[in-house]
Amino acid sequence: MKVRDIMKKKVITCDPGDIISDVTKKLRKHNISGMPVVESKKVVGIISESDVLRLLRTPEYSEELWLPSPLEFIEVPIRELVEWIETKKALEKIGNKPVAMVMTQRIYAVSPEDSVEKAAELMTKYHINRLPVVEDDKLVGLVTRGDIIAGLVGRR
Numbered sequence: 001m002k003v004r005d006i007m008k009k010k011v012i013t014c015d016p017g018d019i020i021s022d023v024t025k026k027l028r029k030h031n032i033s034g035m036p037v038v039e040s041k042k043v044v045g046i047i048s049e050s051d052v053l054r055l056l057r058t059p060e061y062s063e064e065l066w067l068p069s070p071l072e073f074i075e076v077p078i079r080e081l082v083e084w085i086e087t088k089k090a091l092e093k094i095g096n097k098p099v100a101m102v103m104t105q106r107i108y109a110v111s112p113e114d115s116v117e118k119a120a121e122l123m124t125k126y127h128i129n130r131l132p133v134v135e136d137d138k139l140v141g142l143v144t145r146g147d148i149i150a151g152l153v154g155r156r
Helices: 020-029 047-052 071-093 115-125 145-152
Strands: 034-038 042-050 128-133 138-144
Touching: 020 034, 020 047, 020 071, 034 047, 034 128, 034 138, 042 047, 042 128, 042 138, 115 128, 115 145, 138 145
Parallel strands: none
Antiparallel strands: 034 042, 128 138
């Protein structure tokens, strides 16, 4: 079986200049976990939920934080509120960054004529969930782990 037999031809993409908040909305809208970053029909990167999540590093708070009685019962809600405020700040901070600053630039791709086995091998070897399908240096499709599984069981 060839990649062309299972790939999606209509691919959701973004531009390297798109901002992260817009791209995350696109991921959610289309219920996908990542997409190729394309410039002039050429794949220049991949952006995934993992790339965005890596940016959400908020400070950790000491387990020694405690409030004296009788206020101990509000310690956990206060700690959670502080963590949410820090997370919200981090989200706002990264939301306006361009995708180019976050995307994975190392691209593994397949051609439509490659075997499904080759695509599966690349995904397994490099721990990736999707591969751009490229022909003449231009994006022509996308194949995901789910596409491979569906193709193997005959459901497309």
